[in-house]
Structures are given as C-alpha cells and as structure tokens.
Amino acid sequence: MILALETSCDDTCAAVVTAAGEVRSNVVASQGLLHERYGGVVPEIASRRHLELVDAVTSDALERADVRLEEVERVAVTRGPGLIGALLVGVSSAKALAAARGLPLVPVDHLHGHAVASTLEPDPIEPPYICLVASGGHSFIARVDEPSSYRVLGQTLDDAAGEAFDKGARLLDLGYPGGPAIDRLAHEGDPSAFDFPRSLPGGGDAGARLDFSFSGVKTSLLYRIRELGPEEAERRRPHLAASYQRAIVDALAARTEQALDREGLDRLALGGGVAANSELRRRAEELSATRGVALWAPELALCTDNAAMIAAAARFLEPLPYPEYLGLDASARPAVPATTAAA
Numbered sequence: 001m002i003l004a005l006e007t008s009c010d011d012t013c014a015a016v017v018t019a020a021g022e023v024r025s026n027v028v029a030s031q032g033l034l035h036e037r038y039g040g041v042v043p044e045i046a047s048r049r050h051l052e053l054v055d056a057v058t059s060d061a062l063e064r065a066d067v068r069l070e071e072v073e074r075v076a077v078t079r080g081p082g083l084i085g086a087l088l089v090g091v092s093s094a095k096a097l098a099a100a101r102g103l104p105l106v107p108v109d110h111l112h113g114h115a116v117a118s119t120l121e122p123d124p125i126e127p128p129y130i131c132l133v134a135s136g137g138h139s140f141i142a143r144v145d146e147p148s149s150y151r152v153l154g155q156t157l158d159d160a161a162g163e164a165f166d167k168g169a170r171l172l173d174l175g176y177p178g179g180p181a182i183d184r185l186a187h188e189g190d191p192s193a194f195d196f197p198r199s200l201p202g203g204g205d206a207g208a209r210l211d212f213s214f215s216g217v218k219t220s221l222l223y224r225i226r227e228l229g230p231e232e233a234e235r236r237r238p239h240l241a242a243s244y245q246r247a248i249v250d251a252l253a254a255r256t257e258q259a260l261d262r263e264g265l266d267r268l269a270l271g272g273g274v275a276a277n278s279e280l281r282r283r284a285e286e287l288s289a290t291r292g293v294a295l296w297a298p299e300l301a302l303c304t305d306n307a308a309m310i311a312a313a314a315r316f317l318e319p320l321p322y323p324e325y326l327g328l329d330a331s332a333r334p335a336v337p338a339t340t341a342a343a
C-alpha cells in the first residue's frame, strides 16, 4: 500500500495505490479559483494553501481508500521539478508521515510520474511505448522501456503547450486556465482561417531531438490581434481560437508521429492537462486508426497533476529506508531520471 503526495504546483494531491497499480483513491484539492484572479499561479500563495490543505487531503485519500495509516507500507512524494515552496510542503509532510512510523520513502520525479501514469490499473500500458506529456508546466515526448525510468526524446525549448493555450486565451480575453476555453470556442471556428507558425526546431532528421517551441505561435497571435483591431478580433475570435489550437496540436502531433516512426514503436500514451484537448485526442485517435498504433489516453484525473501517478512511479523505484531520507530536499529543477530497478 503506497501513500503518495504531490504538491509541485497549484494542486494539493494525495493518493493511495497498491503495489499492483490499483488506484484506491486519488484526491486533488485544486487551488485554481484562488489563482484565477491573478491570471496564473502565484507561488507564495500556492505554498501557503498547500500547507493549509495537505493534512486534510491526506486524511481524505486514506478515508476514500478505506485504508488506515497503519496499513501504509511506503510513502512517495514529488521531489521536483516545480515551485520550490510548494514542493517543500509535500516533501516535509511525506517525511513526517514516513518517519513517524519508520516507513521507507520514495522521492519521485514529477515528469516520471506523468510518463508512467498509464501503467496504472485498470488498463495498464506495457512498455516499450512513447508518451506525449503536455501540461501547463511541461511538454515532452519520451520513450519508456522500463517503468523505472524514461528517456526524453524532445521537449519544449520555451513555453509548455498548456502555457501557450493559457497565454493565447489571455490575449483573446478568455480567462484562465485558457486551454478549456480555447477548446470550447474552437468548435465554432474555422481552423484554417488564420495561418499560425508551427515551430519544430531542428527539423526531424534521424538522430535530431524532437523538440517543440511555442513562443512563436503566441507572438504571432498577438500581432494578428493587433492587426485586426479590437472589434474585428472579437468578431473573429472563434476562428482565431480554432487556428491557434490547430497550430499547437499540429506541432504536438507531428513530433509524436516522428517519435513513433523513429523509435519503431506502436504504443502511445498521452499525459498532462492538454491531453484533455478534444482536437489533440481526435488527432491521436486518427494516428491510432491510420497507423495501427495502440493508444492510451487515461482518464483526465490521471493526466492532470495527481498523486496516483507519483505512486505509479514509486512502485518501480528503490525506496530510501528510514532514517536516510530525513535530509532529503525538494528540487525545483528536473532531477536526472532515476534508473534504479524495481523494489
């Protein structure tokens, strides 16, 4: 029985997952509304709110799983990357929970969690596979050969895909978070009405990295809105949203296809909040139908930030025994992916 905590950004998350990958509970206390008025996450506010919520969320996760603290055998926690103050709340709580009972602790890399979320029950993906993870804080394509690690084949060089959605939505006056708003409005617009750039740095030659860049498309939207002027931009907003979304999804889909080709794999997992995007899902399904690629698009609760995915990764990592983890620190920057084999 693994109890996992995740507090890397603005959601306070706790989950109980079994060693076999059954999700017994997966609780998320979203701080979205708290940050909405600022148009983005305010780190200091996020840390304070985590502190207020973490105990209640942990109790709730245990209660929903119908598991007592005494039955927990391993504690897992996101060590990074993320907002340092936010991470510290999770790491400190997890250390306290584990140390009080002399339990082992598993520090987990947040991105590793996203990469292996699809290995959870009820329909676990089997490696090797390609995963496309696109969220508000990160966007990358990785190859997973063993669930204990992942290899990044490409990533964004500037904004994350979700960030591009959020910034685009702000330019279009659609509020925060912007992804769902653009997604909704895009249904009413023509995706070929405006021609926004798809930036795929480095091309796609054999051996080249499969990176993305989303800052150009955002700037291009800004210029287009200025050219149109406020009234015309407002009138053509559905077309702007649809064309902007198409440009982002085109880049994600093109890189994913290159990754599957180059690596010779036929299994694809989606992750991150942008996996909720209806056009991205449709494109992934098309890819799956035309190329015979098996697709895992787990329920949204496992795609957005959550603690079940942290437990998922912790199943395959060597835990730190008590009291070795007492000096463990959170890390704002990405950790080198762990390669230790299953415990």
Ligand code: KG4
Pocket (backbone or CB within 6 Å): 009, 134, 135, 136, 137, 138, 161, 162, 163, 165, 166, 177, 178, 179, 180, 183, 272, 273, 274, 275, 276, 277, 278, 303, 304, 305
């Ligand atoms: O994984 P996630 O919950 O956490 C963060 O990285 O913070 O992802 C949130 C991101 C936001 O940028 C949001 O705008 C985006 O996912 N998102 C979407 C959609 N739903 C959420 N982007 C595009 N289309 C959507 N339907």
Ligand code: ZN
Pocket (backbone or CB within 6 Å): 110, 114, 135, 137, 272, 304, 305
């Ligand atoms: Zn994330």
